[in-house]
Amino acid sequence: MCGIHAAISSSPDPSTSPELxxxxxxxxxxxxxxxxxQVVCRDPDQGSLFLTFTSTVLxxxxxxxxxxxxxxxxxxxxxxxxxxxxxxxxxxxxxxxxEAVLALxxxxxxxxxxxxxxxxxxxxxxxxxxxxxFDKPAKRLYYGRDRLGRRSLLVxxxxxxxxSSVAEMPxxxxxEVEADGCYALELAEGNSATDLLPTRHDWAHDSSxxxxxxxxxxxxxxxxxxxxxxxxxxEALQQHLIESLRLRVLDVPLxxxxxxxxxxxxxxxxxxxxxxxxxxxxxxxxxxxxxxxLINVAFENPRIAAxxxxxxxxxxxxxxxxxxxxRSAYAELSKVCPDRTWRFxxxxxxxxxxxxxxxxxxxxxxxxxxxxDLSIGCALYFAARGQGLSETRLxxxxxxxxxxxxxxxxxxxxxxxxGGYVRHATAYSRRGYSGVAEELKLDVGRLGKRNLGRDDRxxxxxxxxxxxxxxxxxxxxxxxxSAVSEKCDFENQDNEDDVDAEKRVVRLLxxxxxxxxxxxxxxxxxxxxxxxxxxxxxxxxxxxxxxxS
Numbered sequence: 001m002c003g004i005h006a007a008i009s010s011s012p013d014p015s016t017s018p019e020l021x022x023x024x025x026x027x028x029x030x031x032x033x034x035x036x037x038q039v040v041c042r043d044p045d046q047g048s049l050f051l052t053f054t055s056t057v058l059x060x061x062x063x064x065x066x067x068x069x070x071x072x073x074x075x076x077x078x079x080x081x082x083x084x085x086x087x088x089x090x091x092x093x094x095x096x097x098x099e100a101v102l103a104l105x106x107x108x109x110x111x112x113x114x115x116x117x118x119x120x121x122x123x124x125x126x127x128x129x130x131x132x133x134f135d136k137p138a139k140r141l142y143y144g145r146d147r148l149g150r151r152s153l154l155v156x157x158x159x160x161x162x163x164s165s166v167a168e169m170p171x172x173x174x175x176e177v178e179a180d181g182c183y184a185l186e187l188a189e190g191n192s193a194t195d196l197l198p199t200r201h202d203w204a205h206d207s208s209x210x211x212x213x214x215x216x217x218x219x220x221x222x223x224x225x226x227x228x229x230x231x232x233x234x235e236a237l238q239q240h241l242i243e244s245l246r247l248r249v250l251d252v253p254l255x256x257x258x259x260x261x262x263x264x265x266x267x268x269x270x271x272x273x274x275x276x277x278x279x280x281x282x283x284x285x286x287x288x289x290x291x292x293x294l295i296n297v298a299f300e301n302p303r304i305a306a307x308x309x310x311x312x313x314x315x316x317x318x319x320x321x322x323x324x325x326x327r328s329a330y331a332e333l334s335k336v337c338p339d340r341t342w343r344f345x346x347x348x349x350x351x352x353x354x355x356x357x358x359x360x361x362x363x364x365x366x367x368x369x370x371x372x373d374l375s376i377g378c379a380l381y382f383a384a385r386g387q388g389l390s391e392t393r394l395x396x397x398x399x400x401x402x403x404x405x406x407x408x409x410x411x412x413x414x415x416x417x418x419g420g421y422v423r424h425a426t427a428y429s430r431r432g433y434s435g436v437a438e439e440l441k442l443d444v445g446r447l448g449k450r451n452l453g454r455d456d457r458x459x460x461x462x463x464x465x466x467x468x469x470x471x472x473x474x475x476x477x478x479x480x481x482s483a484v485s486e487k488c489d490f491e492n493q494d495n496e497d498d499v500d501a502e503k504r505v506v507r508l509l510x511x512x513x514x515x516x517x518x519x520x521x522x523x524x525x526x527x528x529x530x531x532x533x534x535x536x537x538x539x540x541x542x543x544x545x546x547x548x549s
Contacts, residue, residue: 002068002165003027003056003460004080004153006132008141008187008196009160012036012050020168021054027165028056029463035069035078039139039187049187051134051141055080058463060253060406062096070098072106076136079105082165083129083151084467086247090126101125109135115184118142119201122182123212126473130177132163139188147203147212148471149179149448152456154367161185161196166457171366179211179448210444214477217484218437224485226492227504233486234508236478241509242281244472248409249282258404263343266293266405268383268466270529271325273503274411274420276333276518277510278469282409283337291341291392293403294333296326297383300351301531303538317348322529329518334393336514345401347388351535354378362546364457372542375527375534377458384408384459384466406464412451413470416443417479419488420503420523428490437484444480447471 003024005016025032032055039049055068061084070079085097093100108121118135122142128150133142143163145153154174156162167174177183183198203212210216227233252264265286267279279294286292298320300313308316317323323346330344358378362369365377386403415421419436421443427435452468459466469475479487489495489504499507499519510519527533527542534540 002058002080002082004068004082004130004132005054005162005164006080006141006143007052007160007162008185009050009052010047016052016054017168020164020166023166023461024054024056024164026463027460028058030059030065031057031067033067033069035071037076037078037134037136041188051078051187053078053080053132053134058406058465060084060465062099064096066096066098068098070102072102075106075109077102077106077109078132078134078136080132081129082131083146084127084465085125085129086472087126089124097127101131105133105135109138115140115201119182123203128468128471130165139186141185141187142182143177143185143198144182145177145179145448145453147179147473148476149452150456150468150471152453152460153177157196165460166364167366169363171363175367176449176453210441210480211476213473214481216437216441216444216480217482218434218441219483220433220437221483221485224433224483224491226495227486227489227508228495229497229508229512231486231505231508233482233505234512237505237509238281238512240475240478241277241469242285244469244475245278245281245285247472248407248467248469249285252407255404255406261289261291261341262404263291263293264405265290265407265409266295266345266386266403267409268380268411269294269296269326269329270322270524270526271296271327271329271518271521272322272411272524272529273506273510273518273521274414274470275409276329276515277506277513278409278411279333279342280336280510280513280515283333283340288339291343293343293345293386293390293405294326294330295345295347295383295386295388295403295408296323297347297349297379297530298323299349299354299379299531299535301535302351303535304531313350314348317346320529320531321524322526325521325524325529329515329521332515332517338393341392341394343390343392343401345386345388345390345403346398347382347386349382354532354535357381361458364461365454368454369546370542371540371544371546372527372533373454374546375532375542377454378532379526379530380455381458381461384462384464386462386464408459408464408466410455410466410468411470412455412468413447413476414503414506415523416440416447417470417476417487418503418506419484419490420506422523424488425490425502433484433490436488436490440484441480444476
């Protein structure tokens with residue numbers, strides 16, 4: 001995980017603010033670097049363009065800190081890389097992935113006379129990322145987000161033209177780079193940054209692929225099979241999810257100030273189905289001596305407090321829906337996997353602290369600016385900070401604690417892939433499985449636009465990297481190419497396994513792993529589970545713009 005920023009201007013001084021540098025440094029606490037290069041335009045009367053690149057680094061790959069920006073000594077080409085390249089051309093990446101990507105792109109640039117070589121090299125990368133790559137010999141700047149949009153990248157047109165992981169103050173004028181392809185700027189024609197118009201190149205040559213990954217299976221079997229514990233899709237889900245998790249939980253370097261038994265991995269843990277399945281499967285992968293932190297967040301909501309005047313603040317935290325399900329799932333994990341040190345981290349957020357941090361959260365979620373964005377961003381912001389009261393099975397007395405983990409696991413994506421929202425059940429009641437397929441296809445295609453950039457900005461602010469096992473490209477390809485009836489089971493509402501039809505394949509996997517209670521948990525949005533929604537008034541709509549926006 002890194003913070004990256006680029007500015008293109010007609011002056012060698014881009015005037016990057018100290019506040020922005022500090023914000024980028026929060027994302028990447030291990031190193032900060034800046035480099036500048038110059039492009040002399042073909043027309044001498046047009047002068048030059050100055051390109052300034054800044055990177056901060058959170059080092060999680062390889063045996064050393066790869067200091068960014070990365071510069072190719074032979075060509076002068078520059079890469080700012082924020083992400084994880086798990087594979088290149090379907091081969092695993094060994095060592096530092098940023099260095100591997102730079103070598104890939106510079107070789108592609110040397111081998112091809114036009115941009116196609118670099119574009120095809122970028123298309124060969126598997127994993128979450130945002131990047132800029134300046135191909136100096138070609139005087140061309142490439143930038144973009146991966147095909148699912150799992151990392152943040154914002155753009156601001158004008159003078160200077162700027163790209164950044166987070167918005168610079170004032171935030172007006174920044175927009176999110178779409179996760180619909182790779183963008184390229186030709187820099188040799190003139191020096192007016194206001195005239196810089198990027199060209200978009202699709203992530204996939206085949207336009208029928210959803211998010212450039214796979215063809216969505218919309219077929220409806222004449223007689224869909226009932227999903228049971230022994231169904232083939234349940235076993236397939238487990239196998240594919242383990243492969244996705246293996247990339248994300250193994251070989252995580254020892255965090256600073258941590259011992260060999262401390263947590264390197266933490267789960268954003270509501271106690272719900274998706275995150276608990278990730279925790280349960282991680283137990284079979286992470287070395288047994290390492291703790292796994294379960295971060296559970298609850299908020300003091302003054303509107304709820306007014307309804308319960310006899311409850312103390314601590315009681316209100318414990319009565320939060322996600323706190324109750326979190327404790328239940330924690331107890332079940334401790335019973336099913338007794339040899340693991342599961343550390344339950346209760347993050348309790350007073351209302352005064354919510355108000356204090358609100359301006360920072362509003363800035364980080366920008367350009368998202370609704371009350372729903374704020375309530376979700378608030379929950380993720382404090383969860384990723386990872387400070388609270390911890391307890392384990394052997395040490396149940398709560399103690400002040402800040403997680404040592406620099407890698408956070410999120411269950412985001414499971415609902416969009418497997419039909420976990422109420423609207424999916426509604427679509428089935430109106431149009432059958434074909435209606436569910438339409439909803440799921442829409443959900444997957446807009447993840448980067450609706451959720452992921454915003455979530456990356458608020459959580460990476462704490463120098464931690466969020467990883468999404470359900471959004472691994474190979475996992476997503478398998479999921480979207482599977483029949484809808486193999487994921488949810490709305491045709492058979494009553495099931496002998498006593499789990500709901502929504503996301504039934506995931507529920508059955510949880511049950512097969514010994515998580516009986518978790519398999520029956522209802523879907524609940526984080527803003528209601530943690531009680532960040534409607535803090536002042538129950539009449540505020542999620543679509544209402546944040547005051548001052």
